[in-house]
Amino acid sequence: MKIFLKILQYCNWTGFLIITLSTIAIAWADNRNKLACNMTNTYKAIQTLHQAIKVNAINPLYYANLGLLYVRINAIDSALVQFQKAYVLNSNDAGFCFNLGLLYQLQKDNNKSLEFIERAKAMEEYNALFLVYLGLFYENYGNIEKAKSLYAEAISCDPSILDSSFYSELKQRDSLLTTNILDQSYRNLLYSNLPEDPIQLAHLGKILEVKGNILIADSILKRSICLLPNLN
Numbered sequence: 001m002k003i004f005l006k007i008l009q010y011c012n013w014t015g016f017l018i019i020t021l022s023t024i025a026i027a028w029a030d031n032r033n034k035l036a037c038n039m040t041n042t043y044k045a046i047q048t049l050h051q052a053i054k055v056n057a058i059n060p061l062y063y064a065n066l067g068l069l070y071v072r073i074n075a076i077d078s079a080l081v082q083f084q085k086a087y088v089l090n091s092n093d094a095g096f097c098f099n100l101g102l103l104y105q106l107q108k109d110n111n112k113s114l115e116f117i118e119r120a121k122a123m124e125e126y127n128a129l130f131l132v133y134l135g136l137f138y139e140n141y142g143n144i145e146k147a148k149s150l151y152a153e154a155i156s157c158d159p160s161i162l163d164s165s166f167y168s169e170l171k172q173r174d175s176l177l178t179t180n181i182l183d184q185s186y187r188n189l190l191y192s193n194l195p196e197d198p199i200q201l202a203h204l205g206k207i208l209e210v211k212g213n214i215l216i217a218d219s220i221l222k223r224s225i226c227l228l229p230n231l232n
Contacts, residue, residue, distance in 0.1 A: 026055075028055060029053075029062070033049060036065065060089035064083060064086040064096060067082035070082060080100070083096060097116045097117070098120035098130060114137060117130060131150050152184035155182070182210060189203055198224040201221075205224060
């Protein structure tokens with residue numbers, strides 16, 4: 001019986017030691033990951049992240065960060081491999097899907113690019129960045145109506161796009177298209193639950209301001225602030 005208890009005690013201590021060492025190793029790997037992300041020397045950062053992955057090979061964020069580092073040095077094939085690994089470990093991360101879409105686009109694989117950006121959008125339906133990139137994809141391939149719809153949806157979600165270089169360039173390319181997009185964004189918001197939603201009202205005010213309806217825009221923005229005083 002005493003021998004049995006000693007064996008049991010030994011097993012408990014062994015288990016405790018394994019858990020402790022594992023915790024320390026994961027913490028060390030996390031530290032290497034953070035260190036790599038803050039390094040200015042990209043090659044050294046890549047080496048540091050590989051060290052983290054050797055210790056903890058199941059953290060998808062490490063592979064994603066490594067992929068971004070490879071993008072820095074224009075090693076697109078290597079970046080794609082790392083994001084594929086990240087995606088295998090966590091296929092529900094919209095950011096992984098989106099970055100895979102961008103990388104496939106750089107490789108001229110348009111079908112894969114569209115597939116992964118669409119997946120990202122399906123996960124985050126109101127992500128303006130995803131909507132804009134999908135719009136650009138369709139615009140580049142001649143589907144202007146689809147692009148217009150996506151741009152309008154993006155602006156409805158985040159009217160700050162109207163202050164971006166993307167919108168300025170779009171307006172230079174096709175001023176009539178941007179007018180139609182603004183009109184559609186305006187209609188999108190009118191069909192939403194405007195009276196109770198100060199954020200949506202603020203979005204509508206911004207769109208009306210850009211459309212040139214300054215007085216109405218000002219009235220709507222004031223109304224949104226009254227509903228949510230800390231909005232400004």
